[in-house]
Amino acid sequence: MSWNLISLETIFYLAGAVAIIASLKVVTGKNTIHALLYLVVSLLAVAVCFYLMGAPFAAGLEVIVYAGAILVLFVFAVMMFGLAKDETRHAPQATGLSIWVGPVTLALVLLAILIFAIDDASIQQKLTANIVGARQVGALLYGPYLLAVEIASFLLLAGLVAGYHYAKPDGQGGHL
Amino acid sequence: MTAIPLSHALVLACILFVIGFVGVIVRKNTLFMLMSLEVMLNAVGVAFIGAGSAWQQADGQIMFILILTLAAAEVAVGLALLIRMQRRFRSLDIDKLSQLRG
Numbered sequence: 345m346s347w348n349l350i351s352l353e354t355i356f357y358l359a360g361a362v363a364i365i366a367s368l369k370v371v372t373g374k375n376t377i378h379a380l381l382y383l384v385v386s387l388l389a390v391a392v393c394f395y396l397m398g399a400p401f402a403a404g405l406e407v408i409v410y411a412g413a414i415l416v417l418f419v420f421a422v423m424m425f426g427l428a429k430d431e432t433r434h435a436p437q438a439t440g441l442s443i444w445v446g447p448v449t450l451a452l453v454l455l456a457i458l459i460f461a462i463d464d465a466s467i468q469q470k471l472t473a474n475i476v477g478a479r480q481v482g483a484l485l486y487g488p489y490l491l492a493v494e495i496a497s498f499l500l501l502a503g504l505v506a507g508y509h510y511a512k513p514d515g516q517g518g519h520l
Numbered sequence: 521m522t523a524i525p526l527s528h529a530l531v532l533a534c535i536l537f538v539i540g541f542v543g544v545i546v547r548k549n550t551l552f553m554l555m556s557l558e559v560m561l562n563a564v565g566v567a568f569i570g571a572g573s574a575w576q577q578a579d580g581q582i583m584f585i586l587i588l589t590l591a592a593a594e595v596a597v598g599l600a601l602l603i604r605m606q607r608r609f610r611s612l613d614i615d616k617l618s619q620l621r622g
Contacts, residue, residue, distance in 0.1 A: 349605065351523075352523040352524065353523060353524060353528075354556055356524050356528070357528075360532040363532070363536060364535055364536065364539065364603075367536055367539045367559050368539055369544070370552075370555055370556070370557070371539055371540070371542060371543035371546075371547070372553070376549075376551055376552075379555060380555070383555055383558065386539060386559065386562070387562060387609065389552050390536075390562055390565070390566060393529075393566065393569075394566075394569050395522055396524065397529060397569055397570055398573045399569050399572065399573055399580075399581055401581060401585075402565075402569055402581045402584050402585075406565075409592065410558075410588065410591070412560070413592070414558070414591060415591075417595055417596065418551075418554075418555070418595070418599065419586055420552070421551075421599040421603060422551070424603055425551075425603065425612070427521050474523070474573070474576060476573065476576060476577070476578050476580075476581060481578045481581045481582060481585075483578075485582055485585070486581065489582050492586060496585075496586055496589040496590075499589055499590065499593045500589055500592065500593055503592065503593030503594070503596040504596065506596070506597045507596040507597055507598065507600040508600075509600075510597065510600035510601055510603070510604050511599075511600040511603050514607075
């Protein structure tokens with residue numbers, strides 16, 4: 345197959361297929377941590393889709409906030425649950441490559457897509473032609489959407505207070 | 521006009537949303553339900569970014585940022601409630617919540 349046949353659409357569909365497969369593995373997973381790893385791969389695939397759709401700022405936010413912050417919150421919470429009744433203990437121990445070969449394969453496909461998209465001149469030309477950059481987003485965010493930003497900050501503050509209050513141990517006045 | 525048609529981005533968003541929705545409906549482990557909710561919110565983000573890129577407007581990305589803050593707040597509260605539930609019922613089974621009295 346000639347390299348010229350691989351167009352922007354093709355690698356978009358490839359990244360979308362990776363996202364769908366990883367999401368299916370999240371939904372059907374048995375082990376919590378493995379499902380979280382697949383969720384990270386799914387979010388990274390969606391970030392690649394954003395990049396290919398001409399939204400590099402949203403792609404960066406997806407990686408930093410979703411895959412970086414929210415998923416780490418999930419991992420911390422799973423650690424706090426205590427693994428006494430978790431399925432992890434009943435999972436087969438030390439099965440070698442079989443546990444992580446799935447997420448690694450999907451992530452390598454994503455890496456190949458990204459490297460190809462950066463390397464290929466015609467795809468870069470197509471991408472830069474219709475980009476909606478961070479400058480436009482920022483100008484709109486702090487112009488007409490200023491009230492929405494304030495409401496979002498209220499929402500985050502409410503989430504912070506509620507999370508702190510609900511997760512307090514019983515002895516410290518955390519009764520619901 | 522962008523290289524990727526809007527309809528294809530919307531199809532991808534619909535498939536991801538349905539996968540997350542089925543996860544929320546089918547799974548009984550509350551943690552997996554939260555993860556499926558993340559997949560659903562992410563699918564909505566794909567739809568907004570696709571629409572924003574089709575019309576070459578930044579509004580789609582702004583809606584995505586708002587969805588991002590919504591997801592962060594939802595996950596913080598949801599996980600705190602799950603920690604609470606694990607302490608009280610020693611389980612993450614959603615059916616245990618039917619024992620609650622209002």
